[in-house]
Amino acid sequence: MSQVYNWQLGRTMHYPYEEKHPQWQFAFVFNTNRCIACQTCTMACKSTWTFSRGQESMWWNNVESKPHGGYPRSWDSKLLGMLETANPGGQAWDATAPDPAAGPYGQFKGKTIFEAAQTRIGPEGPQTVMGYLPTEDEWRSPNIHEDSAAGSNFAPGKFDGSSQLPEHRVWFFYLARLCNHCTYPGCLGACPRQAIYKRPEDGIVLIDQTRCRGYRRCVEGCPYKKAMYRGNTHTSEKCVACYPRIEGKDPEICEDGAPVETRCMAVCVGKIRMQGLVEIGEDGKWAPNPESPLYYLIRERQVALPLYPQFGTEPNGFYIPPRWVPRGYLHQMFGPGVDRAIEQYSCPDRELLGVLQLFRAQRQILFKFQIEKGPKIAEIPVRMPNGEERVQELFNDTIIGYNKFGKEVVRVTVDEPIIHRPAEKHANAI
Numbered sequence: 001m002s003q004v005y006n007w008q009l010g011r012t013m014h015y016p017y018e019e020k021h022p023q024w025q026f027a028f029v030f031n032t033n034r035c036i037a038c039q040t041c042t043m044a045c046k047s048t049w050t051f052s053r054g055q056e057s058m059w060w061n062n063v064e065s066k067p068h069g070g071y072p073r074s075w076d077s078k079l080l081g082m083l084e085t086a087n088p089g090g091q092a093w094d095a096t097a098p099d100p101a102a103g104p105y106g107q108f109k110g111k112t113i114f115e116a117a118q119t120r121i122g123p124e125g126p127q128t129v130m131g132y133l134p135t136e137d138e139w140r141s142p143n144i145h146e147d148s149a150a151g152s153n154f155a156p157g158k159f160d161g162s163s164q165l166p167e168h169r170v171w172f173f174y175l176a177r178l179c180n181h182c183t184y185p186g187c188l189g190a191c192p193r194q195a196i197y198k199r200p201e202d203g204i205v206l207i208d209q210t211r212c213r214g215y216r217r218c219v220e221g222c223p224y225k226k227a228m229y230r231g232n233t234h235t236s237e238k239c240v241a242c243y244p245r246i247e248g249k250d251p252e253i254c255e256d257g258a259p260v261e262t263r264c265m266a267v268c269v270g271k272i273r274m275q276g277l278v279e280i281g282e283d284g285k286w287a288p289n290p291e292s293p294l295y296y297l298i299r300e301r302q303v304a305l306p307l308y309p310q311f312g313t314e315p316n317g318f319y320i321p322p323r324w325v326p327r328g329y330l331h332q333m334f335g336p337g338v339d340r341a342i343e344q345y346s347c348p349d350r351e352l353l354g355v356l357q358l359f360r361a362q363r364q365i366l367f368k369f370q371i372e373k374g375p376k377i378a379e380i381p382v383r384m385p386n387g388e389e390r391v392q393e394l395f396n397d398t399i400i401g402y403n404k405f406g407k408e409v410v411r412v413t414v415d416e417p418i419i420h421r422p423a424e425k426h427a428n429a430i
């Protein structure tokens, strides 16, 4: 096994292949505080890519109600349990000395799926990736436990729910998921046919259908269970990141060849999603670029965090954690950066609030933003998670977004204008 550097873990780790990086990396930020589980994203993906025979249970995009829901069922708790068994009591972080560049969340001291696999000796020697194959039953119900809450006493007459921040006593939240186009993909590491590859131009992870023989090792090795098997073709398939849109080659929508966000992102009703490409330097690290909205949210402000970074695949999907959920649960899911992220999101400063306005303001991928300062329009009292009272100042700034070619493609203000439609033109509008 090779040694590769995983910035999300703040250390090197074992991986079956040598370290190698694309020029740009497909990435996204989801704001879980805003998802309404309308499943528009899920259906946009389903109606674009996986509507054919044999793909009935392929939900490349899904939205599950946490903590009970999951597709396939219990995908995360099962793997967390396996890792705990492999390294009892050792799956912990040292967050005492975070380094913004090399390890912004501190250092993970436990075992990743690649490291834990070495303790499992099969007939061919140590395994390369720790994982499991979900059962047919676990694949059967894509939205099981929708809206099921946790954490309350529901005995008759003894309801003790509360919606007081910082933590609700009765809680759930929606977790939208797709392939993370990981830097060190578990699916790729597990494939004995070398049928899975990561594109050097944008980091998108694809399965070569002509090489795949349907051994399902990728299904087993993907910790997020986003590689899926198709029975009638005997091959595995996964999210293709709508690559014609990312390449700027969709003739219907890509103006002058400018990259456009994927279908699931572009349709998002709750405006929780922003997708883009981050530039990777020659040294394999994210090239510092605080003018890129994604770089700003993930690396500069650390308000968006990777999903289960401890699995070790360096996923490129990042989440602004939900404010009301018990911290222990969030720490396990998003790592030790949770408190800082929620603190910033609870009372965003002028610049962060500006960047948050860009979510779903435009379907072209934004490579750069700029803020034009406007007048102060309000002061809002805010109670912080630690109980401290603060005053948030609101300014009517204008936020401008630019596409790959530096062309302005969106301009929004913090104070959204109210537009009155003439009554005579829209007599039957509601």
Ligand code: SF4
Binding pocket: 034, 035, 036, 037, 038, 039, 040, 041, 042, 063, 174, 176, 267, 268, 269, 270, 271, 272, 273
């Ligand atoms: S479209 Fe957006 S708001 Fe609706 S379920 Fe998907 S991520 Fe959530």
Ligand code: SF4
Binding pocket: 178, 179, 180, 181, 182, 185, 186, 187, 188, 205, 221, 222, 223, 224, 225, 226, 227, 238, 313
């Ligand atoms: S999320 Fe799973 S399928 Fe996607 S790249 Fe990572 S390991 Fe592979």
